[in-house]
Amino acid sequence: EVQLVESGGDLVQPGGSLRLSCTASGFSFSAYWMGWVRQAPGRGLEWVANINQHGSETHYIESGKGRFTISRDNAKNSLYLQMNSLRVEDTAVYYCAAGEGFIVGVHWGQGTLVTVSS
C-alpha cells in the first residue's frame, strides 16, 4: 500500500522556522519527483516546491524562494521542507506528494497543519 506520512506541522510565530518531513512507503520513492502542495484555510491548492529523483533539480513558488528549501534522502525514503522566515500567509495544510515530472500528485499524504500566528 502506498503511504506518505507528513510530520512537523506546528504553531509558530511569524519569522520563525519549521522543518516538515514526509516518509514514504509502498512504492519506489527514488523513482518519483517529490513535492509539497499547500491549502490555506478556505483557499484552493497551491504548489510550493518540488525536487527531482536525484535531488539535483528543485523548483519553488516565488514567495518561497530564499525562505524554503526542499530536500530528499532516498536512502531513508524521506522528503523534507525547511521553512524559514515564516509569514502569516504561510498558514496552511501542507501535503507531501509524489509525482511524475511536473504532474505534482500521483500519490498524496494526508497533510500536516502549519499555523503561523503570534
Next chain:
Amino acid sequence: DIVMTQSPDSLAVSLGERATFNCKSSQSVLSSSNNRNYLAWYQHKVGQPPKLLFSWASTRGSGVPDRFSASGSGTDFTLTISSLQAEDVAVYYCQQHYGSPITFGGGTKVEI
C-alpha cells in the same frame, strides 16, 4: 507564469445528471515537440488528500471510474462527470504541468 482559470466556481447537479466544468490556461500547454497537453485534473474531497483523475489532458488515473472523462487542447479543457454520484461531491482542480512555476486553477466545487 501560466494562469489557470476554472469555471464555474461552483455547480449544483442532481444525482445521475451530467456535470461539466472548464479550465482555461493563459497560454497554451500543448507541446509542439510531442503534441501532448500538459494538463492534469484532481478531485479533492473534504478531509481527504487530493486524487489525480487525469494527466496529459485525457489520460485516466489509476482507479478513476469511467463516468469521468476529460478533453481539450491548447488552452481550453473540460472535465465531465456523465452521471453524478453522491461520492463525486468534491472540489475539482486543474493543474498545468507544462513548466515551473506549477499552477493550479481556483477549483470548481461540485454539490448535489
